[in-house]
Amino acid sequence: MKILVIGNGGREHAICWKLRHSKEVEHIYCAPGNAGTAALGTNVSIKQGDIDGLLQFVRRESIDLTIVGPEAPLADGIVDTFTAAGHRIFGPTKAAAQLETSKAFAKDFMKRHHIPTAAYEVFHAGEKGRLRRYLSASSYPVVLKADGLAAGKGVIIAQSFEEAMRNGESMLEGSAFGDAGTTLVVEEFMEGVEASVFALTDSVRFVTLAPAQDHKRILDNDLGKNTGGMGAFAPTPHVPTEVLADVKIHIIKRVIDGMRADGIPYAGVLFVGLMLTEDGPKVLEFNCRFGDPETQVVLPLIDYDLGVLLRDIADGKLQLNRLPLHDANAVCVVMASSGYPDAYDTGKAIAGLDAINEEEEGVLVFHAGTRTEGGRVVTAGGRVLGVTALAQGSDLAASIRLAYSAVNRIRFDGAYYRTDIGKKALQ
Secondary structure, three states, X not given: OEEEEEEXXXXXXXXXXXXXXXXXXXXXXXEEOOHHHHOOOEEOOOOOOOHHHHHHHHHXXXXXXXXXXXXXXXXXXXXXXXXXXOOOEEOOOOOOOHHHHOHHHHHHHHHHOOOOEOOEEEEEOOOHHHHHHHHHOOXXXXXXXXXXXXXXXXXXXXXXXXXXXXXXXXXXXXXXXXXXXXXXXXXXXXOOEEEEEEEEEOOOOEEEOOOEEEOOEEEHHHEEEEOOOOEEEEOOOOOOHHHHHHHHHHHHHXXXXXXXXXXXXXXXXXXXXXXXXXXXXXXXXXXXXXXOOOHHHHHHHEOOOHHHXXXXXXOOOOOOOOOOEOOEEEEEEEEEEOOOOOOOOOOOEOEOHHHOOHHHHOEEEEEOOEXXXXXXXXXXXXXXXXEEEEEEOOOHHHHXXXXXXXXOOOEOOOEEOOOOOOHHHOO
């Protein structure tokens, strides 16, 4: 097979790395890719949002399978366009991707299909009076979510009525998150441990990957601003076998069956963001694609041919009842640019990459924001590298030591990383 992977981050590098181990994959293209994906195949200078340009490339190069990394092309209907043109593609349709692209759609869907989640109410532009009445009767804190895609920034935890009303009004007016926020979801605040479970589904059958945990905050001990993710580990001990079984039965299966019953079959990756509460696991959010940096820790644990798996799902012919996983664990530490998630500089030369030996050390360096410039690899984003280490069995402490040993040998001006990735699993 010739495969096209769409995207340019650590998630896409991890997908390409796993595909390189497939006996069925002849060549990998990545659009637009980064310095890491260039070492595994051919980068193609087509923007991930240029659906027409991507379709022309697929036709010209006779691509056998396209894998969509980020959510924006899915929200724009790339799967619908490719499918109508007769090209195999992995991911949900535009209508099915509403589970991520519309928080209101997802909440109403979960309510209709009895999927455990936080109590909520939906508000639209022009409903400030109704919002005021609702918030004045609420317990605090409450969670305000912009309905649409807001680059991971559309969630506010308000500690008081005044804070909630101020932010809610600005969202409904469109001044906070533009059109993404003119429909607003207000949720009860849930307490517990967050975790992520990925299901791969052909719209009828599904298999799950190792449950993972992300670290969203920029600073150690989960302090500071939210980011796209500063690290992850898998499998997480917070989702033991019995909890995962609960998630499969009461959440994942109900989602897949419910979408099919509603006439919107869902195929691709279903990313379930969970809150593990005292009342059991509840859904925080859905994403319609692989997570980042969770992908960097869950894909190395798959003991199966990813190319064959995703091709079969795209064809609606998933063959597995359970996905074979290695008896191992993985930890990913993100090395970011100083200033991230706010303003940061790029073009900083990265040293030490050649000193990491994947085969000998069990360490993988996934490129998130890099490019090649003058024969050197330089920084090109806020999150620059995802340094991922693997250790056998359940010895997560060994993976943590391996990951930080590698991080300490990689250098670029302004490099920043958290020093406590994975430690919450050891406590």
